[in-house]
Each structure stands twice: as structure tokens, then as C-alpha cells.
Amino acid sequence: MASQTVSIVQDSLNALLEDSSFLPDLQKGSREQAFTSLAAILSTPNKVHKSFLRISLENGKVVRIPAFRVQHNNTLGPYKGGIRFHESVNEEEVVNLAALMTLKNALHDVPFGGGKGGIIINPRERSVKELNLICQKYVHYFSDVLGPDKDIPAPDMGSSDREMDWMMAEYKSIRPGEPYRGSFTGKSIINGGSLGRREATGKGVYFSFRYILHDFLKEQHTFLSNSGNKFAKTVLGYKNRPLTIAVQGFGNVGSIAALEAHQCALLQNKVVSVSDRNVMLYNSEGLDIPALIDFTSKNRGDLPTTDEQLSEAGIKAAIHERDKVLVLDVDVLILAALEDQIHQENMEQIKARIIVEGANAPVTGEADNYLSDQGVIIIPDILANAGGVIVSYFEWLQGRETQFYTEEEVFKLLVDKMKATMDNILPQYFGDPFPLRQNCYIHSVMKLSTVLYRQGKLY
Numbered sequence: 001m002a003s004q005t006v007s008i009v010q011d012s013l014n015a016l017l018e019d020s021s022f023l024p025d026l027q028k029g030s031r032e033q034a035f036t037s038l039a040a041i042l043s044t045p046n047k048v049h050k051s052f053l054r055i056s057l058e059n060g061k062v063v064r065i066p067a068f069r070v071q072h073n074n075t076l077g078p079y080k081g082g083i084r085f086h087e088s089v090n091e092e093e094v095v096n097l098a099a100l101m102t103l104k105n106a107l108h109d110v111p112f113g114g115g116k117g118g119i120i121i122n123p124r125e126r127s128v129k130e131l132n133l134i135c136q137k138y139v140h141y142f143s144d145v146l147g148p149d150k151d152i153p154a155p156d157m158g159s160s161d162r163e164m165d166w167m168m169a170e171y172k173s174i175r176p177g178e179p180y181r182g183s184f185t186g187k188s189i190i191n192g193g194s195l196g197r198r199e200a201t202g203k204g205v206y207f208s209f210r211y212i213l214h215d216f217l218k219e220q221h222t223f224l225s226n227s228g229n230k231f232a233k234t235v236l237g238y239k240n241r242p243l244t245i246a247v248q249g250f251g252n253v254g255s256i257a258a259l260e261a262h263q264c265a266l267l268q269n270k271v272v273s274v275s276d277r278n279v280m281l282y283n284s285e286g287l288d289i290p291a292l293i294d295f296t297s298k299n300r301g302d303l304p305t306t307d308e309q310l311s312e313a314g315i316k317a318a319i320h321e322r323d324k325v326l327v328l329d330v331d332v333l334i335l336a337a338l339e340d341q342i343h344q345e346n347m348e349q350i351k352a353r354i355i356v357e358g359a360n361a362p363v364t365g366e367a368d369n370y371l372s373d374q375g376v377i378i379i380p381d382i383l384a385n386a387g388g389v390i391v392s393y394f395e396w397l398q399g400r401e402t403q404f405y406t407e408e409e410v411f412k413l414l415v416d417k418m419k420a421t422m423d424n425i426l427p428q429y430f431g432d433p434f435p436l437r438q439n440c441y442i443h444s445v446m447k448l449s450t451v452l453y454r455q456g457k458l459y
């Protein structure tokens with residue numbers, strides 16, 4: 001587990017150790033021993049599976065592609081987490097992401113544990129046939145540890161419904177006659193996927209921000225005004241004010257979050273900037289997000305990179321250097337690309353007062369502490385980007401029942417679940433000095449610790 005996650009889990013446990021109302025049955029010596037056991041359990045994965053997939057490339061060469069499946073913790077249910085297809089994947093990263101899934105599922109009361117997978121390839125450099133083979137081999141090599149009640153992968157960076165369809169089909173042929181619909185989530189609709197799954201993470205990311213800035217602010221105005229807490233002051237400062245938004249990353253998560261902001265009638269939002277792996281686009285009057293989505297859908301996911309492309313698509317924007325998006329003078333920054341984007345070197349230049357983590361771990365520990373000290377609200381990954389795993393859970397349920405929900409039902413269930421989590425967390429956050437990430441971790445660690453204790457795992 002990366003040191004940031006380890007230290008926040010440890011901080012959460014230290015806070016709970018002092019709180020005698022938490023697990024009051026545990027007294028003195030046995031209490032300390034139990035908390036030491038909890039730290040050991042939560043900071044290490046249950047299992048790390050590694051394999052080298054033997055693939056015959058189209059050019060006739062045979063290569064061995066490193067692949068991982070990390071099963072962090074299954075206290076709350078089967079392991080669950082995406083498979084990342086990227087050339088920079090490494091074991092430490094996958095272990096950390098698996099731990100994050102354990103905490104995320106615990107936070108949102110999703111009955112799954114935490115897992116994650118990774119394959120070290122650049123999917124853009126592989127043919128469709130090669131990718132198909134890689135997916136089949138991945139399932140083949142890890143088939144003993146995967147399954148609807150054991151470990152359920154989903155797409156992550158570089159993978160999509162196409163890969164999940166291939167993987168589920170391979171799982172089905174390896175295990176004839178066994179239930180298979182719940183073996184993978186994030187599948188295409190025709191193949192048992194859930195309506196709304198594709199949009200779920202981006203919608204949830206935007207909802208987490210909208211809920212604080214609109215619903216919670218409206219309903220809890222008196223509480224926020226009386227609190228005196230620095231984060232409450234930040235929210236109150238945005239009451240009835242138009243907001244400018246910048247979005248880093250314009251893939252599945254970023255583009256949907258931007259579209260939600262563009263279409264939201266409850267807040268006066270303006271998405272003034274979006275960026276991707278090539279460029280940053282800016283328009284102080286607001287960008288035409290639907291037109292940009294239309295462009296990317298026809299151009300392998302990439303935003304326009306030249307003035308000619310912009311004018312052909314009828315989009316008004318200035319083209320800037322990619323990383324400028326991070327330091328723009330905007331109210332809200334939605335990070336939906338990669339990890340470690342705001343760090344020690346650039347944290348002092350950040351101007352946004354609200355940062356939403358659509359990606360996993362895009363703000364480092366140092367930067368989180370520095371910005372939180374100044375009252376910047378950072379809605380952490382574990383809270384903001386859980387829409388995908390929440391709707392994955394609904395997909396898994398629908399697969400079991402072979403009853404399918406309408407898109408409207410899925411979005412309502414998603415919003416209800418995220419709202420329930422936020423109603424649990426926000427009163428504490430706006431009342432005490434801890435950053436939101438720490439509040440979320442404490443909640444997750446509390447849930448996991450209680451279940452581990454009740455299951456007799458701390459002796």
C-alpha cells in the first residue's frame with residue numbers, strides 16, 4: 001500500500017483507539033493488540049497474483065506480458081475492482097488501488113471487498129486481435145481466483161465494455177454450466193451490462209460536488225454558518241455565485257462530468273476549460289461540451305489539437321499547453337486523468353478552492369495537507385468516483401436476478417446511495433478540522449474494523 005494510504009489508515013485507527021465509544025468491549029491491553037492487528041490486516045493485501053501472459057503477436061513474435069490481480073480484502077464481500085491496461089502499470093500501484101477499493105466499498109456500503117488488476121501494455125499499440133487474445137489469456141491464467149462470488153473485475157483505464165464482454169465470454173467457456181453474468185461488470189448492455197454504467201462514474205463525480213454546493217448548502221445553511229469551520233466558510237463563500245469549472249482528462253469520467261456540469265440547471269456552472277493527453281482548451285464564455293464530446297467520439301477519444309479542427313467542428317476555444325489546466329484561475333477543478341497531478345512542486349500555484357478527484361489519487365498527501373490547511377475542499381476519490389463501482393454492484397445484482405432496471409431507475413439508485421454516504425460524512429466534516437479524505441477513511445476503517453471484530457478476526 002502506498003505510504004499515503006497506510007498513514008491515513010493508521011491515523012484513522014489512532015483516532016478510533018482513543019475513542020472509547022468505538023468497540024467498547026475492547027479494554028486496555030486487548031484493545032491495543034486488536035488495533036495493531038487491524039493495522040496489519042488493512043495495510044496489506046490478502047493475495048497478489050502475478051502472471052506473464054504468453055501472446056502470439058500478429059507479426060508472428062511470441063511475447064510474455066506481465067499481468068496482475070491483487071486481492072486486497074474480502075471482509076465485506078467478493079473482491080471487486082477494475083483491470084487497468086497501461087504501459088506504466090506496476091505491482092505497487094495495483095496493490096494501492098486495490099486497497100482504495102476496499103475502503104471505497106466500505107464507505108458506500110457496497111457489499112464487496114477490494115481488488116484490482118493490471119496488464120502492462122499500451123492498448124493503442126496492440127491490434128484488436130491481440131487485445132482479444134490478451135483478455136482471453138488474462139481470464140485463463142487467473143480463472144481459479146475469479147468468479148461472481150470470489151472476485152469480480154471491471155474496466156479501468158485503457159479497458160472498456162468490449163474487453164469485459166470478451167473476458168466474460170472466456171470465463172463462461174472455461175466454467176460451463178456455472179453462473180457467469182456476475183463474473184465481470186462494465187459489460188455492454190446486450191451482453192448483460194447495466195444501463196447507465198458507462199456514465200455512472202462521471203455522473204457521480206459531478207453529483208458529489210453539486211450535492212455539497214447546492215443541496216447541502218441549502219438544507220444545512222444554519223449549521224454551516226454556525227460551524228466556524230474553514231471548509232464551511234469555503235462553501236458559504238460560493239452561495240448563489242456563478243462558478244467556473246476546469247476539467248483535466250476528457251475520457252469516460254471527465255467528459256461525462258463536464259457534460260453534467262454543462263447541463264446542470266441547479267448551479268450557475270460554466271465549464272471554461274477541458275484538457276486531455278495532448279492539449280488544454282479554454283474559453284472564458286464556456287465551452288461547447290456536447291460538440292467536444294461529438295468530436296472526441298469521432299477522433300479516437302482525442303480533443304481537437306489545431307485551430308482548423310476547432311473551426312471545422314464549430315467550437316470556439318483557444319489551445320494551450322496541456323498542464324496549464326491545473327493552475328487556471330477557476331473555482332472548481334475536476335481531476336479525471338491520472339494520479340499525482342497536484343503535488344509538492346505545483347500545489348502553491350493551485351487557484352481552485354474546490355477540487356474533485358474523478359481519477360484515483362490525483363492529489364498527493366503533501367498537496368492534500370497543504371491545500372486543506374487553507375480551507376480548499378478536496379472531494380476525495382473514495383467518495384467522488386464511486387459511481388462506477390456502485391452501478392457495477394447494480395449490474396451484478398441484475399445479472400443474478402436476470403431482471404434489468406431502466407436507466408432512470410439506475411441513476412436514482414446511484415444518487416440515493418451517494419447521498420446516503422454524504423449525509424453520513426458531511427456533518428462531521430463541516431464540524432471538525434479533518435480533511436474530507438480523512439473523514440471518509442475513518443468511516444470506512446470503522447466499518448471494516450467492526451465487521452472484522454464481530455467475525456472474530458482480531459484474536
Ligand code: NAD
Pocket residue numbers: 155156157158201248249250251252253254275276277278301322336337338339358359360385386388389
Ligand atoms: P479514459 O481512458 O477514458 O480517459 C482518460 C483521459 O485522460 C483521456 O482524455 C486522456 O487523453 C486524458 N489524459 C491522459 N493523460 C493525461 C494528462 N497527462 N493530462 C491530461 N489528460 C490526460 O479513462 P477514464 O475511464 O475516464 O478514467 C480516468 C481516471 O478515473 C482514471 O484514473 C481511472 O482510474 C479513474 N476512474 C475511472 C472509473 C471509470 O468508471 N471509468 C472509475 C473510477 C476511477
